[in-house]
Amino acid sequence: KQEVTQIPAALSVPEGENLVLNCSFTDSAIYNLQWFRQDPGKGLTSLLLIQSSQREQTSGRLNASLDKSSGRSTLYIAASQPGDSATYLCAALSTHSGGYQKVTFGIGTKLQVIP
Amino acid sequence: EAEVAQSPRYKITEKSQAVAFWCDPISGHATLYWYRQILGQGPELLVQFQDESVVDDSQLPKDRFSAERLKGVDSTLKIQPAELGDSAMYLCASSLSRGSSYTFGSGTRLTVV
Numbered sequence: 541k542q543e544v545t546q547i548p549a550a551l552s553v554p555e556g557e558n559l560v561l562n563c564s565f566t567d568s569a570i571y572n573l574q575w576f577r578q579d580p581g582k583g584l585t586s587l588l589l590i591q592s593s594q595r596e597q598t599s600g601r602l603n604a605s606l607d608k609s610s611g612r613s614t615l616y617i618a619a620s621q622p623g624d625s626a627t628y629l630c631a632a633l634s635t636h637s638g639g640y641q642k643v644t645f646g647i648g649t650k651l652q653v654i655p
Numbered sequence: 656e657a658e659v660a661q662s663p664r665y666k667i668t669e670k671s672q673a674v675a676f677w678c679d680p681i682s683g684h685a686t687l688y689w690y691r692q693i694l695g696q697g698p699e700l701l702v703q704f705q706d707e708s709v710v711d712d713s714q715l716p717k718d719r720f721s722a723e724r725l726k727g728v729d730s731t732l733k734i735q736p737a738e739l740g741d742s743a744m745y746l747c748a749s750s751l752s753r754g755s756s757y758t759f760g761s762g763t764r765l766t767v768v
Contacts, residue, residue, distance in 0.1 A: 544697075574756060583661075583746055584698070584759040629697055631757075640710040643688065643757065645697035 542567045542634050546646035553620055554654050561615040561649045563630035568608045571633045571641065575604050575615050578627045578648065587628075588615070620653045627651070657681040661747050661760035668767055673735035676763045680729070680749030688757070689722055689732050690746040698746055704730060737767045 543566045553559050563573070572591045576584040588597045588604040590613065596605040603616040613630055629648040636642040660679040668674045680687050685706050690698035701720065703711040707727035715722065719738070724730040734741055748759045 576759070581744075581764065583744075583761040584748075586756055586758065589756045631698075636711065640703070640705070641686075642703070642711060643700065645690075645699075647695075647697045 542570075542632055542642070542644040544630060544632050544644050544646040546628075546630060546649050548649060549647065550650040550652075552652040552654060555620060555622060557620050557653075558616070558618050559620055559651070561617070561628050561630075561651070563613040563615070563646055565611045565613075565632045565634075565644070567632075567634050568611050569634055570608065571635070573604075573606055573613050574631045574633070575602075575613075576629045576631065578629060580627075584629065617651075620651075622653045622655050625651055625653050657758070659747055659749055659758050659760035661745075661763055663763055664761065665764045666766070668737050668765070670739055670767055671736040673733065674737050674765065675734075676732045676745050676747075676765075678730045678732070678747030678760060680747070681751075681758055684749035684751050684758075685727070686750045686752070687724060687730050688748040688750075689730070690748065692744040692746055692762075694743070701732070734765075737765075739767050741765060742767045 545564045547562045574589045575587040590606040601618040606613045627648040627650045631645045687704040689701045692698040701715045702722045704724045722732045744762045746762045748757045750757045
């Protein structure tokens with residue numbers, strides 16, 4: 541059974557800092573890993589999707605890496621801004637024992653960027 | 656940009672009443688997911704559809720929850736009777752195919768009183 545863990549659970553940084561959010565998964569046989577952002581009371585917004593054959597994906601100030609062998613992914617945010625304050629979740633897509641695909645989420649890291 | 660539509664946005668219902676949520680995925684997306692997210696936790700899968708077929712409902716409390724996607728397009732999730740512990744955000748997501756990105760709707764915030 542796939543389990544996804546995110547560390548830290550919460551993070552507070554001053555504006556302008558670079559930061560790293562961590563995600564680990566127990567089953568390395570994943571199809572892809574996706575990072576999402578969630579604002580309070582809202583749905584999830586996709587940030588980056590890394591296929592299992594890829595090592596990293598970049599979008600603007602965001603860079604996500606994937607190391608399947610160690611069961612880890614990181615989300616790097618450069619030059620953080622107050623508008624980056626949100627909860628960041630990672631989700632791993634893997635094959636369930638029944639043969640179909642299943643997405644497993646972590647609990648998320650709540651980020652606060654202080655002006 | 657294509658979106659996953661969900662309604663209602665908010666729902667308050669009394670304990671023991673019935674409640675239903677609706678989701679319209681992005682056109683052409685064969686896979687549809689219903690998730691429940693309790694405050695402070697990550698989303699938990701309730702049911703997954705491939706076209707009109709349920710492929711995973713192992714975490715769906717079938718004594719009170721039901722889900723359907725009759726024509727393989729939009730979907731309805733129903734709770735009857737609602738319990739206080741059902742208060743949560745109910746999220747719908749869809750994806751085009753295996754390995755592709757999932758797009759989430761804005762969710763339905765359910766409060767059971």
